[in-house]
């Protein structure tokens with residue numbers, strides 16, 4: 001059964017199991033996030049999505065909204081004076097844990113922070129949100145990224161991300177979810193470089209599109225996608241770059257097909 005709650009004075013109807021962040025988003029109420037990605041679900045590490053929640057057992061509790069279930073009768077404030085002040089401190093701390101990164105700096109600027117009052121010793125953009133580690137492990141199944149600590153770190157707190165070359169399939173999912181572009185990939189002709197904190201951490205060969213010949217994906221990433229597709233469907237699939245796939249798809253929708261795709265199907 002749907003639940004009714006109030007967010008910033010607005011009546012909200014949420015589906016069962018929805019979080020406050022999702023319910024707010026559905027009604028155009030924007031709560032800042034960094035470690036949340038809808039494909040991966042909540043993780044609760046950046047703390048930016050905090051709200052003040054009142055209702056049975058809550059007592060104006062300050063809590064993260066990405067993992068807070070919307071419940072009947074709940075009343076939520078996303079930008080109360082307390083939340084604005086806490087969020088500003090969180091942004092200040094996050095800013096001290098990274099060098100310039102556009103999304104974070106924009107959020108800080110909106111909160112009235114020009115530079116961190118804590119200073120920074122970091123030389124990379126990574127905020128250790130874990131999105132790259134999770135997408136690689138949980139969605140792709142390659143498990144090629146790890147949190148790493150140094151020997152001197154007595155609390156064993158993660159300090160950086162390390163890429164295990166032998167496990168990396170070069171799909172680029174980590175770059176797609178990283179909120180601060182601390183992981184990127186660059187295609188240079190027939191090869192793809194995966195850059196972690198600006199340094200090339202892995203280089204993989206790219207396979208050419210069977211229609212236009214442009215190198216577009218690694219063999220291992222194509223294999224990974226194919227392994228998830230039904231055997232029968234797989235037979236008709238050709239190795240096509242995104243642009244040629246779009247042309248084929250548009251042609252099919254228009255009722256005709258562009259020139260024959262002559263490459264080998266799998």
Ligand code: SF4
Nearest residue numbers: 126127129130132178
């Ligand atoms: S590299 Fe990006 S996605 Fe990975 S932990 Fe750092 S900030 Fe998050």
Ligand code: FES
Nearest residue numbers: 044046047049066
């Ligand atoms: S988005 Fe909720 S803790 Fe990061």
